[in-house]
């Protein structure tokens with residue numbers, strides 16, 4: 469790798485270093501440290517309450533750490549407000565699209581293009597070129613739906629679509645926000661086993677588009693099949709980071725799901 473490509477790679481590397489989080493007087497995360505390389509699909513696994521969502525919340529500025537640093541390239545994300553994350557190329561999918569179920573697929577995706585701060589929204593509302601901006605948001609939204617083969621759902625309300633299609637539409641919205649680094653919170657939750665392949669396919673497409681993905685998921689087959697590396701967490705700490713098969717078969721990870729009797733892979737699948 470020459471000096472130029474090293475600089476470019478570093479500009480898109482996510483580095484989380486020594487992050488502690490205290491909420492309501494309780495330490496939720498302790499010394500969480502990992503980094504995510506550009507173009508990588510990085511999975512976070514762990515039992516309920518391990519701290520997975522909290523670490524995503526730290527990366528996109530919803531939760532501020534009490535110690536440690538989070539950097540994306542040379543940007544200190546701890547100083548960026550949540551609604552400014554898109555300016556730095558960070559997009560996030562929703563754990564659930566339930567509150568948006570009356571929107572059409574196109575409306576949800578186009579939301580990713582609209583101003584997302586109060587000041588921006590007020591400016592947008594008063595802007596004489598509002599119609600043009602709305603048309604552009606629609607065009608970009610349609611383009612994103614096309615990229616994921618979802619254009620036939622554009623005018624259908626989310627409530628009429630399967631969970632898998634809703635998840636894909638929401639991933640398309642996160643992409644429209646300009647997300648080079650996509651944070652996906654449980655992309656397979658509520659999605660039936662046979663439809664999970666479509667989510668994996670979307671991840672592969674995002675990878676070919678050069679996006680970096682950090683995802684949380686509870687399905688061991690999905691994470692081992694679709695992630696380049698995994699980080700396992702428990703009780704707010706990192707247990708292991710490495711290749712998916714190695715992490716999923718480590719004794720510490722098995723114990724975290726099963727307690728002391730950590731000796732069956734079947735058990736992990738049951739409890740994940």
Ligand SMILES: Nc1ncnc2c1ncn2[C@@H]1O[C@H](COP(=O)(O)OP(=O)(O)OP(=O)(O)O)[C@@H](O)[C@H]1O
Pocket residue numbers: 491492494496514515516517518519520521522523
């Ligand atoms: N705002 C908060 N105040 C106090 N405790 C919180 C807060 N948010 C999360 N927690 C606690 O922090 C711990 C980690 O929560 P988090 O949601 O990050 O876990 P998780 O690994 O994502 O779990 P799940 O798989 O169930 O979504 C849990 O014990 C949770 O109850």
